[in-house]
Amino acid sequence: MDFTFFLIQALNGVQYGLLLFLIASGLTLIFGIMHVINLAHGAFYMVGAYLVWSLTGVFDSFVVAILAGIVCAAALGWVIERFLVIHLYNRDHLDQVLLTYGLILVLNEVQRMMFGSDVHGVAVPSMVAASIPLTDTLSYPVYRLVLAGVCLALAFAMYWIIQRTRLGMWIRAGAANREMTASLGIDIRRLNALVFAAGTALAAFAGMIAAPLSSVYPGMGDNVIIISFVVVVIGGIGSVKGAFLGALAIGLTDTFGRVLLPEMSSVMVYALMAAVLLWKPNGLFARA
Amino acid sequence: MTPAAPLTASTAWQAPSRFALLLLALAAVLAFYPLYGEALFPGQHDYFLQKLTAIMILAMLAMSLDLLVGIGGMVSLGHAAFFGLGGYALALFGPEYEAANLWTTLPMTLGAVGLAALVIGALSIRTGGIYFIMITLAFGQMFYYVFNDADFAGGSDGTYIYVRPAVEVFGLKLVDLGDAVTFFYVVFAAMMGTYVFLRVLLASPFGKVLRGIGINPQRVRGVGYNPDAYKLVAFVIGAMLAGLAGYLSAAQFGFVNPSMMSWHHSGTVLVMVILGGLGTLHGAILGAFALEILHAVIEARTEHWLLVLGGLIIVMVLTLPKGIAGLLERLTSPRANRARTGHEDRGES
Numbered sequence: 091m092d093f094t095f096f097l098i099q100a101l102n103g104v105q106y107g108l109l110l111f112l113i114a115s116g117l118t119l120i121f122g123i124m125h126v127i128n129l130a131h132g133a134f135y136m137v138g139a140y141l142v143w144s145l146t147g148v149f150d151s152f153v154v155a156i157l158a159g160i161v162c163a164a165a166l167g168w169v170i171e172r173f174l175v176i177h178l179y180n181r182d183h184l185d186q187v188l189l190t191y192g193l194i195l196v197l198n199e200v201q202r203m204m205f206g207s208d209v210h211g212v213a214v215p216s217m218v219a220a221s222i223p224l225t226d227t228l229s230y231p232v233y234r235l236v237l238a239g240v241c242l243a244l245a246f247a248m249y250w251i252i253q254r255t256r257l258g259m260w261i262r263a264g265a266a267n268r269e270m271t272a273s274l275g276i277d278i279r280r281l282n283a284l285v286f287a288a289g290t291a292l293a294a295f296a297g298m299i300a301a302p303l304s305s306v307y308p309g310m311g312d313n314v315i316i317i318s319f320v321v322v323v324i325g326g327i328g329s330v331k332g333a334f335l336g337a338l339a340i341g342l343t344d345t346f347g348r349v350l351l352p353e354m355s356s357v358m359v360y361a362l363m364a365a366v367l368l369w370k371p372n373g374l375f376a377r378a
Numbered sequence: 379m380t381p382a383a384p385l386t387a388s389t390a391w392q393a394p395s396r397f398a399l400l401l402l403a404l405a406a407v408l409a410f411y412p413l414y415g416e417a418l419f420p421g422q423h424d425y426f427l428q429k430l431t432a433i434m435i436l437a438m439l440a441m442s443l444d445l446l447v448g449i450g451g452m453v454s455l456g457h458a459a460f461f462g463l464g465g466y467a468l469a470l471f472g473p474e475y476e477a478a479n480l481w482t483t484l485p486m487t488l489g490a491v492g493l494a495a496l497v498i499g500a501l502s503i504r505t506g507g508i509y510f511i512m513i514t515l516a517f518g519q520m521f522y523y524v525f526n527d528a529d530f531a532g533g534s535d536g537t538y539i540y541v542r543p544a545v546e547v548f549g550l551k552l553v554d555l556g557d558a559v560t561f562f563y564v565v566f567a568a569m570m571g572t573y574v575f576l577r578v579l580l581a582s583p584f585g586k587v588l589r590g591i592g593i594n595p596q597r598v599r600g601v602g603y604n605p606d607a608y609k610l611v612a613f614v615i616g617a618m619l620a621g622l623a624g625y626l627s628a629a630q631f632g633f634v635n636p637s638m639m640s641w642h643h644s645g646t647v648l649v650m651v652i653l654g655g656l657g658t659l660h661g662a663i664l665g666a667f668a669l670e671i672l673h674a675v676i677e678a679r680t681e682h683w684l685l686v687l688g689g690l691i692i693v694m695v696l697t698l699p700k701g702i703a704g705l706l707e708r709l710t711s712p713r714a715n716r717a718r719t720g721h722e723d724r725g726e727s
Contacts, residue, residue: 127508177696183508184453188652189695191645195688203682316515316641323512356523360516364501367513371505 094224099349100342105234107341108241112296113314114321114333115248116289122265122328124282126175127183129190132315133197134290138163138297139306140201143210152215156298160291167290171283179282198309207308212301237299244292245334252330261285265328317344320363326373335374396710401660408434409566412559424558428630431562433670434569435627440650440662441572442619447648448657449580450612451592452503453511455644456518459498460617462639463491464624466525469537469634477544480555484543484625491621492614499613503606515641526636536635543629555629565626569663572619576659579615588612592657653694655701664702 117131141162145155174193178186213219214233221229252258263271264281272278297310304310321340325332343362347355366374394402411430415423439461446452467487472478502513526534542555555561579585588608590598595605628634637643646669654665672690676683698705 121508174692174696181699184447184648184652184656185695185699188649189692191649192688192691192695195684195691199682199685199688203685316519319512320516323509327508353527356527357520360519360523364513364516364520367505367509367516368501371509373509 094228098224098228098230099345101230101234101238103342103345104338105238105241105341106345107338108238108245109296109300110318110321110341111245111334111337112241113293113318114325114337115245115330116292117318118322118325118328118330118333119261119265119285120289121322123261123285124175124179125183125268126178127186127190128175128289129187129315130170130193130197131289131293131318132311132313133194134163134167134293134311135297135300135314136201136309136311137166137197138294139212139301139304139310140205140297141294142298142301143212143306144205146212152212152302156295159298160295163294164287164291166294167287168283170290171286175286176279176282194312198311202308210306212306214302233302237303240299244295248330317359320359323373324363324366326370326376329373329375332373332375396712397707400706400710405570412562427558427562429670429674431558431565431630432627433667434565435623435630436647436650436670437663437666438569438572438623438626439620440647440654440666441569441576441659442616442623443647444651444657444659444662445576445579445612445616445619447651448659448661449585449592450588450609451595452609452613453648454502454514454613455511455641455648456498456514456516456521457616457620457647458641458643459518459521459639460491460495460620461624461627461643462525462634462636463494463521464488464621465628465634465638466531466537466624467491467621468543468625468628469539470531472539472543475540477541478539480543480545484622487625488618488621491624492618495614495617496610499610499617503609503613515644518639518641518644522636522639522641525639532635534636536633539628539632539634542632561630565630568622568626572622573659573663576619580659584608584611589657649691653691653701655703658701658703661701661703664706668702 113131113135116134117128120126120128120131138159141159142152142155145158146152149155149158170193174189178189214231218232218236221231222235223229250258252261260271260276260281263274263276264278264285268278317340321336322333323336324339325334325336339362340359344355344359347358351358370376408430412427415426419426439457443454443457446454446457464487467490468478468483471483471486498514498517502510502517505513525531531537542561545552545555553560553564555564580589587598587603590601591603591605591608598605598608624638627638647666650665650669651662652665653669654663655661672687673683676686680686694702700707
């Protein structure tokens with residue numbers, strides 16, 4: 091394997107990992123703060139992809155479609171939190187699993203009713219449609235680099251919000267102790283709605299920017315949700331830092347696994363998780 | 379979380395409750411189906427017979443998962459791996475074009491599944507809560523991909539079992555599993571046998587410790603039991619019962635493929651158990667029948683059956699904290715108790 095090839099694979103792995111981080115960070119925040127296992131998080135990824143596909147048809151601009159899509163997705167998350175998830179806070183985790191499983195069925199079917207079962211493509215925006223030539227035969231698409239850059243910027247923004255702002259302080263306090271935070275006068279119900287809406291928007295945004303690479307198809311969220319849970323668990327539930335490192339580890343393992351050991355690639359991701367959990371039963375960065 | 383009422387009722391030999399009578403009546407309706415099915419559903423009888431047999435096998439699988447989830451507090455999302463392993467064991471241990479001998483292949487199957495469960499269980503039980511869900515998912519997916527990508531078992535296409543296993547004593551055919559009605563009754567007996575076996579197990583000291591572990595492992599440890607040993611035994615028993623269900627399923631359809639092991643299948647069975655009512659065993663059976671029959675009925679009416687099914691599941695979670703078994707128990711309980719039971723429901727949810 092020569093260096094250029096290795097570089098391309100490493101870039102692909104990092105970029106896939108960063109995309110996974112966007113989904114997994116919402117999942118880990120929702121679990122860490124609201125103590126809700128949200129199986130429907132992958133469906134939000136699918137919703138995002140379909141939103142951007144249909145909205146590019148309306149606005150004729152990828153960026154405007156994404157902005158409008160984020161608003162729609164956040165609104166959807168807010169409505170779902172207000173009407174469904176709010177009933178789950180004091181219920182058993184298994185009830186949450188069951189309800190959000192039902193939600194997956196509903197969202198998947200609504201998608202099929204509105205958009206049909208065809209696979210759709212979203213064009214890479216012309217501004218970043220070029221490729222950087224690396225050798226005579228190999229080149230790297232600019233869009234993938236832009237995507238990685240946007241994900242990294244979002245990761246830094248999240249870090250800044252959570253560690254440096256008052257809102258982030260509330261979020262961390264809510265994750266550490268709900269009742270105590272509420273008794274200090276912080277409106278934990280609004281915080282819940284906000285975190286759920288933000289998590290939904292993040293997952294949907296991941297679906298939107300992934301759409302030009304992966305195309306848009308029914309059930310695309312079902313594969314994503316399991317791998318995102320793998321990321322969350324490797325990193326330690328509730329830890330955004332853990333989700334970031336877990337996502338990169340899974341992205342690189344999956345990408346290099348496909349290249350080096352194609353017949354074993356699918357097993358490797360799960361073997362990695364099993365190994366991490368056997369070493370650290372609560373993930374890499376679990377809170378004590 | 380786990381109602382202890384059915385257990386104490388069965389050990390104290392009180393007069394059977396109305397709920398127990400209802401369950402018996404439902405079992406009788408099912409048991410006599412081959413007798414009246416032809417008259418009630420002409421033309422569709424054979425299909426229904428096959429469907430009911432398949433649902434009973436799923437009910438066995440659901441009960442075996444309830445032992446882990448509802449009783450032992452171990453939420454497994456890899457349980458279907460043992461179901462699939464049982465099916466593959468029949469395909470791989472039996473001869474290709476002749477009937478496999480049930481007396482040799484079934485013990486070999488249960489042994490193989492038990493061994494796999496012993497290793498996976500010993501590793502998984504070190505973790506708890508959602509981490510246990512994820513590590514069982516990981517092991518389940520590893521099995522799925524090994525069978526999906528490997529050559530020895532037909533890869534993703536799966537493999538066929540051309541002849542159903544033979545049940546013979548000294549060359550004499552005892553029962554003909556090839557006959558649909560006979561097979562229905564064999565599966566019915568296996569399902570009721572599993573139920574009775576698990577009831578007896580739960581009434582034993584082992585079962586009581588296990589139930590205690592499901593509610594509060596620290597206290598059980600404090601009393602002097604080792605929770606991990608009990609959980610491991612329960613994990614292996616549950617896996618072997620799932621393997622038995624997989625063996626029967628492979629025998630019924632004459633076909634195994636990796637999707638028997640996928641996390642989708644594990645998830646569907648988990649939904650059956652939660653929907654039916656956790657930790658009750660009969661809830662697992664009710665959940666399996668409810669989900670599969672709802673599925674079939676809605677699918678026949680509308681193309682968008684997933685929408686209706688998903689909506690129904692959401693409504694059931696919001697309105698039935700103890701699942702279908704809890705609802706039926708409340709509806710059949712005498713009027714005087716009903717208010718009290720309802721109050722308890724709210725208190726615990």
